[in-house]
Amino acid sequence: MTLLPGTIEWRGLAGRRPHPTDRRKKLIHLTGGAQDIADQMLPAIHTVIAHAISDLPSPTATTS
Numbered sequence: 001m002t003l004l005p006g007t008i009e010w011r012g013l014a015g016r017r018p019h020p021t022d023r024r025k026k027l028i029h030l031t032g033g034a035q036d037i038a039d040q041m042l043p044a045i046h047t048v049i050a051h052a053i054s055d056l057p058s059p060t061a062t063t064s
Contacts, residue, residue: 008034 005028008014013034019025030038 013037 005014005016009016009028012031014028014030016026017029019027
């Protein structure tokens with residue numbers, strides 16, 4: 001599970017911070033560049049998800 005954080009850290013898109021109460025853990029945070037990418041990508045991702053679930057029955061629908 002360290003490969004992806006290491007890669008995005010190497011690319012300057014994330015950093016690691018120490019956990020405030022557990023020195024064995026590290027917290028991953030996004031840099032400004034990564035946040036810009038996420039802001040650009042999220043609308044398209046939301047559109048794809050909305051389309052993918054649009055044909056699912058509503059939770060209140062009953063199946064008989």
